[in-house]
Amino acid sequence: xxxxxxxxxxxxxxxxxxxxxxxxxxxxxxxxxxxxxxxxxxxxxxxxxxxxxxxxxxxxxxxxxxxxxxxxxxxxxxxxxxxxxxxxxxxxxxxxxxxxxxxxxxxxxxxxxxxxxxxxxxxxxxxxxxxxxxxxxxxxxxxxxxxxxxxxxxxxxxxxxxxxxxxxxxxxxxxxxxxxxxx
Amino acid sequence: xxxxxxxxxxxxxxxxxxxxxxxxxxxxxxxxxxxxxxxxxxxxxxxxxxxxxxxxxxxxxxxxxxxxxxxxxxxxxxxxxxxxxxxxxxxxxxxxxxxxxxxxxxxxxxxxxxxxxxxxxxxxxxxxxxxxxxxxxxxxxxxxxxxxxxxxxxxxxxxxxxxxxxxxxxxxxxxxxxxxxxxxxxxxxxxxxxxxxxxxxxxxxxxxxxxxxxxxxxxxxxxxxxxxxxxxxxxxxxxxxxxxxxxxxxxxxxxxxxxxxxxxxxxxxxxxxxxxxxxxxxxxxxxxxxxxxxxxxxxxxxxxxxxxxxxxxxxxxxxxxxxxxxxxxxxxxxxxxxxxxxxxxxxxxxxxxxxxxxxxxxxxxxxxxxxxxxxxxxxxxxxxxxxxxxxxxxxxxxxxxxxxxxxxxxxxxxxxxxxxxxxxxxxxxxxxxxxxxxxxxxxxxxxxxxxxxxxxxxxxxxxxxxxxxxxxxxxxxxxxxxxxxxxxxxxxxxxxxxxxxxxxxxxxxxxxxxxxxxxxxxxxxxxxxxxxxxxxxxxxxx
Numbered sequence: 240x241x242x243x244x245x246x247x248x249x250x251x252x253x254x255x256x257x258x259x260x261x262x263x264x265x266x267x268x269x270x271x272x273x274x275x276x277x278x279x280x281x282x283x284x285x286x287x288x289x290x291x292x293x294x295x296x297x298x299x300x301x302x303x304x305x306x307x308x309x310x311x312x313x314x315x316x317x318x319x320x321x322x323x324x325x326x327x328x329x330x331x332x333x334x335x336x337x338x339x340x341x342x343x344x345x346x347x348x349x350x351x352x353x354x355x356x357x358x359x360x361x362x363x364x365x366x367x368x369x370x371x372x373x374x375x376x377x378x379x380x381x382x383x384x385x386x387x388x389x390x391x392x393x394x395x396x397x398x399x400x401x402x403x404x405x406x407x408x409x410x411x412x413x414x415x416x417x418x419x420x421x422x
Numbered sequence: 423x424x425x426x427x428x429x430x431x432x433x434x435x436x437x438x439x440x441x442x443x444x445x446x447x448x449x450x451x452x453x454x455x456x457x458x459x460x461x462x463x464x465x466x467x468x469x470x471x472x473x474x475x476x477x478x479x480x481x482x483x484x485x486x487x488x489x490x491x492x493x494x495x496x497x498x499x500x501x502x503x504x505x506x507x508x509x510x511x512x513x514x515x516x517x518x519x520x521x522x523x524x525x526x527x528x529x530x531x532x533x534x535x536x537x538x539x540x541x542x543x544x545x546x547x548x549x550x551x552x553x554x555x556x557x558x559x560x561x562x563x564x565x566x567x568x569x570x571x572x573x574x575x576x577x578x579x580x581x582x583x584x585x586x587x588x589x590x591x592x593x594x595x596x597x598x599x600x601x602x603x604x605x606x607x608x609x610x611x612x613x614x615x616x617x618x619x620x621x622x623x624x625x626x627x628x629x630x631x632x633x634x635x636x637x638x639x640x641x642x643x644x645x646x647x648x649x650x651x652x653x654x655x656x657x658x659x660x661x662x663x664x665x666x667x668x669x670x671x672x673x674x675x676x677x678x679x680x681x682x683x684x685x686x687x688x689x690x691x692x693x694x695x696x697x698x699x700x701x702x703x704x705x706x707x708x709x710x711x712x713x714x715x716x717x718x719x720x721x722x723x724x725x726x727x728x729x730x731x732x733x734x735x736x737x738x739x740x741x742x743x744x745x746x747x748x749x750x751x752x753x754x755x756x757x758x759x760x761x762x763x764x765x766x767x768x769x770x771x772x773x774x775x776x777x778x779x780x781x782x783x784x785x786x787x788x789x790x791x792x793x794x795x796x797x798x799x800x801x802x803x804x805x806x807x808x809x810x811x812x813x814x815x816x817x818x819x820x821x822x823x824x825x826x827x828x829x830x831x832x833x834x835x836x837x838x839x840x841x842x843x844x845x846x847x848x849x850x851x852x853x854x855x856x857x858x859x860x861x862x863x864x865x866x867x868x869x870x871x872x873x874x875x876x877x878x879x880x881x882x883x884x885x886x887x888x889x890x891x892x893x894x895x896x897x898x899x900x901x902x903x904x905x906x907x908x909x910x911x912x913x914x915x916x917x918x919x920x921x922x923x924x925x926x927x928x929x930x931x932x933x934x935x936x937x938x939x940x941x942x943x944x945x946x947x948x949x950x951x952x953x954x955x956x957x958x959x960x961x962x963x964x
Contacts, residue, residue: 253487254484255482255484298808300808301813302810303810360808365806366806366807366808368806369493369494370492370493370494370803372494382494385808386492386493386494389802389808390488390799390803393799393802393803393816394799402802402813402816402817402821403759403798403817404764404798404820406640406642406764407642407798408642408763408800409488409641410641411639411649412640414600414601414629414637414638414640414765417603417604417640417761417765417769417792418601419604419761420759
């Protein structure tokens with residue numbers, strides 16, 4: 240099963256970001272040698288978040304999903320582009336996750352293999368952590384990274400299909416599917 | 423400054439000084455207040471609306487939807503309810519979850535309502551005459567009938583002519599009904615075997631584009647948030663009122679009403695601005711539209727030497743006769759996919775049991791859920807697992823649920839009531855409301871019958887019942903009613919058939935608080951109809 244850019248834009252719509260794809264195109268184009276230092280730092284932070292999220296996807300997403308990199312890149316970029324609070328929260332959570340990765344594997348999370356990533360999340364007990372945007376390191380990792388990416392997946396039609404619905408709550412999928420017996 | 427503060431400042435009137443001259447002051451900017459304000463402003467009257475809560479931006483709704491779906495947030499976070507402002511006590515036989523059943527802000531509780539708009543039946547206005555129960559309303563269905571039609575047009579109601587049990591109507595619904603769901607056909611087949619007739623559900627939700635608002639696009643989160651605006655909410659009429667010249671102030675909770683020396687007219691309401699400053703808004707006419715808890719609370723808070731038991735309370739009925747609809751649910755699973763959570767509203771029901779012969783059990787109706795069982799998105803985020811494990815976990819829980827719900831009538835009881843809890847105060851130092859809710863034996867016995875019918879349908883459909891409510895422990899239907907009841911006798915009621923208080927010449931009430939009895943039909947269309955009626959009478963007096 241392939242997650243497309245279209246799925247990412249649908250997921251962004253469920254997260255309140257309209258035109259996420261257009262945002263990504265603009266942000267890619269605007270990055271360049273003429274950026275000043277502040278913009279460069281912001282772009283670095285963007286890239287760290289996106290890379291961490293991209294590395295998380297093969298851990299968090301079911302094996303049926305072949306390649307989620309473009310989906311995650313589009314979704315995360317759209318999510319943080321115009322939302323300073325959310326960008327700060329995600330960056331902070333990514334740094335916390337890197338801290339745990341360094342402790343166990345002496346590496347940033349984005350350099351771990353999916354198997355090592357899964358091992359790390361299991362070892363820190365993330366399956367038992369409640370999400371809280373203002374909570375502990377693990378609670379913020381759960382909220383800003385793990386649940387963020389799970390929300391993106393399962394509020395999109397393709398993600399919904401994995402569990403039996405092409406029109407999951409949060410996706411404006413119209414009025415046809417509820418009437419029919421078949422997907 | 424919170425996001426809501428910013429919304430209020432950018433979209434609302436930052437000037438919260440009182441108007442120099444106002445024909446009408448409306449307290450509350452929910453559907454009742456919005457409809458009254460619009461109706462009167464459109465006729466050229468100077469209208470000021472005072473709302474305790476904030477003005478929410480339409481664009482933020484999608485973020486509120488996300489809050490609803492993500493387990494880091496409570497339901498009260500969606501519309502920012504709770505805290506000192508909304509403190510209350512529940513002291514009755516049953517816990518009353520007040521802050522789960524209301525929203526304070528421009529649009530009021532319709533911001534999170536589900537949107538069903540059936541009319542009350544004729545019998546609901548004639549409970550004493552027909553059954554020797556409670557009291558008749560001082561008005562009949564025929565008196566409200568033209569207002570029902572007008573309210574359906576104003577709110578935009580999608581409905582069908584397929585309900586043989588509905589009261590008489592004079593014209594078609596403004597929009598066609600939503601078609602039945604896949605699971606409706608499963609439960610509908612069971613009903614057919616049981617000789618139970620099912621039909622569509624009228625609802626203030628756009629089955630097509632209407633009134634410059636979108637057709638429903640199937641977000642599936644109607645309760646508590648409709649991001650598309652296809653579901654009617656009271657802010658629609660607040661906006662129209664402003665376009666017609668009304669002035670709307672948000673975050674200005676009214677503290678008390680002040681009357682003249684003769685005690686015959688209200689002179690002003692006193693409201694507080696966010697910085698705590700108090701102002702007086704004078705007007706020729708006043709309309710209270712703050713719902714069935716805050717309206718009696720405000721009258722009780724407005725005690726004076728002339729009215730030591732509270733304003734408009736010479737009957738002693740203010741706050742009494744608090745009713746809700748008893749919500750009974752029966753949930754189950756079947757062996758095939760039921761396609762739940764594709765939309766967030768129901769599309770089939772039966773009103774066959776509503777008009778009854780014997781007095782008890784009384785009225786109820788049963789509707790089929792299109793959102794039975796857990797949402798797949800919420801399951802995925804709450805389970806804790808990831809990878810293939812999360813798909814396994816969601817797939818185990820989602821897909822085969824069915825559910826029915828019944829709204830059940832309770833009778834008014836003077837001891838089921840709203841009072842002031844003087845042991846606790848809100849953010850302005852006012853005693854908080856104490857909700858003492860009891861449901862009475864009529865409600866219990868009617869609930870028993872509603873649960874029997876639900877069980878029969880589920881059994882016939884081959885469902886394994888997994889959970890149901892019990893007759894003495896219903897859920898709140900989220901429909902508080904009855905606390906400033908309407909009646910012809912000033913000794914036993916608060917407002918007359920013109921929705922004006924018996925005690926004060928220029929004080930009217932537009933709210934479910936005026937319902938003499940509550941029936942079992944969702945109340946908002948009746949609230950809207952009575953609001954239009956109240957506006958007509960206020961207009962006559964101006």
